[in-house]
Structures are given as structure tokens and as C-alpha cells.
Amino acid sequence: AQTVTQSQPEMSVQEAETVTLSCTYDTSESDYYLFWYKQPPSRQMILVIRQEAYKQQNATENRFSVNFQKAAKSFSLKISDSQLGDAAMYFCASTLGNQFYFGTGTSLTVIP
Amino acid sequence: DSGVTQTPKHLITATGQRVTLRCSPRSGDLSVYWYQQSLDQGLQFLIQYYNGEERAKGNILERFSAQQFPDLHSELNLSSLELGDSALYFCASSLRDGVGYTFGSGTRLTVV
Numbered sequence: 001a002q003t004v005t006q007s008q009p010e011m012s013v014q015e016a017e018t019v020t021l022s023c024t025y026d027t028s029e030s031d032y033y034l035f036w037y038k039q040p041p042s043r044q045m046i047l048v049i050r051q052e053a054y055k056q057q058n059a060t061e062n063r064f065s066v067n068f069q070k071a072a073k074s075f076s077l078k079i080s081d082s083q084l085g086d087a088a089m090y091f092c093a094s095t096l097g098n099q100f101y102f103g104t105g106t107s108l109t110v111i112p
Numbered sequence: 113d114s115g116v117t118q119t120p121k122h123l124i125t126a127t128g129q130r131v132t133l134r135c136s137p138r139s140g141d142l143s144v145y146w147y148q149q150s151l152d153q154g155l156q157f158l159i160q161y162y163n164g165e166e167r168a169k170g171n172i173l174e175r176f177s178a179q180q181f182p183d184l185h186s187e188l189n190l191s192s193l194e195l196g197d198s199a200l201y202f203c204a205s206s207l208r209d210g211v212g213y214t215f216g217s218g219t220r221l222t223v224v
Contacts (some may be wrong), residue, residue: 026163035213043149043200043217044114044215044218044220045155045202045204045215045218045221046215046216047215058222091154091155093216095156095188095198099157099160099168100145100157100160100204100213101157102147102154102157103154104153104154105154105186
């Protein structure tokens with residue numbers, strides 16, 4: 001089965017601190033894409049960062065970076081210098097086969 | 113504005129009724145994906161179309177159907193509606209698998 005698992009339903013972080021959200025996936029494929037999406041209270045789905053499985057270098061977008069461990073099938077999101085606007089639900093997702101699978105999400109609270 | 117347009121934004125209807133949700137993909141994108149997000153839950157993949165053809169099917173009920181038209185816009189038809197069908201329905205588009213998944217702002221369906 002192809003699945004995406006987020007084991008942290010809720011996380012919190014102090015403003016300006018760093019937080020890491022975990023994601024693991026299961027696939028037998030060698031080529032796929034991994035994503036982190038942010039869903040703020042507005043419910044809009046916003047792409048945060050994208051990683052191509054064949055690239056060894058971890059993707060980075062400003063304060064957001066990933067730790068991609070292909071052998072371990074792990075894809076964690078690190079948010080540095082957390083801001084109040086980072087508070088949202090974060091979904092890990094992957095293209096596996098012809099489908100796009102989402103994890104169940106991690107609700108991030110940023111404490112002022 | 114993500115470039116993916118979904119209409120209507122909100123829809124309230126009675127059980128047993130039929131509704132049509134519409135999605136216009138981002139310019140140039142050939143794939144359209146439909147997702148259902150129930151309250152406080154993750155996204156469930158329903159169906160994907162690529163350039164007018166059904167490409168992949170997820171957990172889509174038989175009461176639901178979709179199509180993609182020659183101008184690439186897509187419609188999701190929901191019939192014999194039940195209270196449990198109340199959810200946020202997202203459309204996403206991409207040029208091809210693995211790149212640039214862009215979500216619309218969703219249609220919030222309430223079945224009463």
C-alpha cells in the first residue's frame with residue numbers, strides 16, 4: 001500500500017523558535033515527488049515546499065526546509081524563526097503512482 | 113489568487129438533492145484533481161482528469177461523478193446528497209504529474 005503518515009496531530013512552537021514536523025511514507029517506487037502544504041484557518045491549501053525524490057539535496061524555501069531521507073522514507077519539515085502567521089494545519093503529501101496522497105495533518109500553534 | 117477558480121464558494125442544499133461544482137484550472141494546466149475534506153480531517157482524493165480523460169480514481173462514491181470538458185474546466189456532480197457529504201471540496205490543477213499542484217479556494221457544501 002502507498003501511504004503518507006504524519007504521527008504528530010498537534011505541535012506548538014514559541015515565536016522565533018524552530019520546529020520540525022514529521023512525515024513518513026511508504027512506496028515501492030523510485031521516482032516520486034513530496035510536498036508540504038499549509039492550510040491556514042481560511043482553509044486555502046498553500047504549497048510550502050516541494051522535493052523531487054531523485055534529488056539528494058534537501059529543498060529550501062526561505063525559513064522552510066526539509067530533511068529528506070529516501071532510504072528511511074522520511075520527509076520532515078523544519079520551520080525556522082517561527083512567526084505567528086505560520087500557525088496552520090500542515091499536510092505532507094506525495095505523488096505515488098497516479099495518485100496524490102495526503103497525510104492526516106499536523107496542527108501547528110505558534111505561541112507569542 | 114492561485115489561478116484555479118472554483119465556483120460556487122458556498123452551497124447549501126437539502127438531502128436527496130443534486131449539485132454541480134465547477135473548477136477552472138490554472139492556465140496551461142492539463143490535469144484536474146478533486147478532493148473532499150470533511151471537518152477536521154485530511155484530504156481524500158476523489159478523481160483526476162488529464163486533458164479530458166479520466167486518469168485516476170480514488171475514494172469516489174458511485175453517487176458522485178466528474179468530467180473534464182474540451183476547454184479543460186471540470187465539473188464534479190454530487191447526487192442523492194446525504195448529510196455526510198457536507199465537506200469542503202477542493203479542485204487542484206497541474207501541468208503534469210509531480211509538479212505545480214495548485215489548489216483552488218474550495219467549495220464548502222452543506223447538506224441539511
